[in-house]
Amino acid sequence: MLRQIKVVYLSFISLLIGMKVTIRNFFAPSVTLDYPSKKQPMTNNYRGMVDLKPEACVICYQCIKICPVAALYLSHKQVPAGDKKKNEITKFTFNAELCCFCGLCDEICPTDAIFMNKMYEVSAYSHDQIVNIDLMDAHKYTHVSANYDFAAEVKRNNDNTVGKVIKAAPAPVAAGASPAAPAVGTSAATSPTSAPAQEAKDAPAAPNPTTPEQKQP
Numbered sequence: 001m002l003r004q005i006k007v008v009y010l011s012f013i014s015l016l017i018g019m020k021v022t023i024r025n026f027f028a029p030s031v032t033l034d035y036p037s038k039k040q041p042m043t044n045n046y047r048g049m050v051d052l053k054p055e056a057c058v059i060c061y062q063c064i065k066i067c068p069v070a071a072l073y074l075s076h077k078q079v080p081a082g083d084k085k086k087n088e089i090t091k092f093t094f095n096a097e098l099c100c101f102c103g104l105c106d107e108i109c110p111t112d113a114i115f116m117n118k119m120y121e122v123s124a125y126s127h128d129q130i131v132n133i134d135l136m137d138a139h140k141y142t143h144v145s146a147n148y149d150f151a152a153e154v155k156r157n158n159d160n161t162v163g164k165v166i167k168a169a170p171a172p173v174a175a176g177a178s179p180a181a182p183a184v185g186t187s188a189a190t191s192p193t194s195a196p197a198q199e200a201k202d203a204p205a206a207p208n209p210t211t212p213e214q215k216q217p
């Protein structure tokens with residue numbers, strides 16, 4: 001009888017100890033997140049999907065040339081601007097299937113036009129959804145993530161100065177002056193400022209992701 005009372009007593013004490021832990025953590029601040037209704041903010045140097053601020057792009061092709069897997073495609077044309085001409089992007093696409101998320105395009109861009117956003121919910125049902133993504137489209141990723149917000153991504157990128165080297169946009173080339181040499185392995189056939197043959201037509205200077213010569217990751 002005495003033994004049974006002792007067992008009941010110890011069980012009750014054990015229950016109280018367990019409840020003490022439960023009650024203490026019930027009122028403690030939560031260490032987990034109620035995902036997916038709440039999202040964990042990504043770190044400043046997190047590399048999500050490649051994104052673009054089209055108005056900041058000066059069509060220098062440096063991101064195209066540095067990409068090790070030919071995941072980017074850019075072409076442009078010249079359009080009249082008063083009594084002069086100006087370059088205008090005709091196509092700027094991103095192939096997420098090839099991208100190795102190295103961030104080199106982000107680093108090389110002289111105007112911070114191309115950048116890695118903070119998306120991490122990027123699963124897709126088919127290859128078609130992640131190839132030839134139109135970087136000029138502000139809704140470019142809404143088909144793979146309903147949470148994609150272009151304005152928020154741009155603001156986050158503008159506010160984030162981690163690892164960002166603030167560089168001035170290349171100075172416009174004066175009339176009659178010879179254009180400056182491109183910084184990264186730019187050939188005459190691909191430089192938008194040095195190829196007369198490109199005038200008023202598309203300049204498929206970048207390696208086309210659909211061509212057989214493309215490098216694979």
Ligand code: SF4
Pocket residue numbers: 050066067068069070071072098099100101102103104105106
């Ligand atoms: S992150 Fe790297 S692999 Fe991806 S598009 Fe940019 S340069 Fe190319």
Ligand code: SF4
Pocket residue numbers: 056057058059060061062063064074108109110111112113114
């Ligand atoms: S490096 Fe920047 S400015 Fe140059 S073409 Fe790419 S996105 Fe545009």
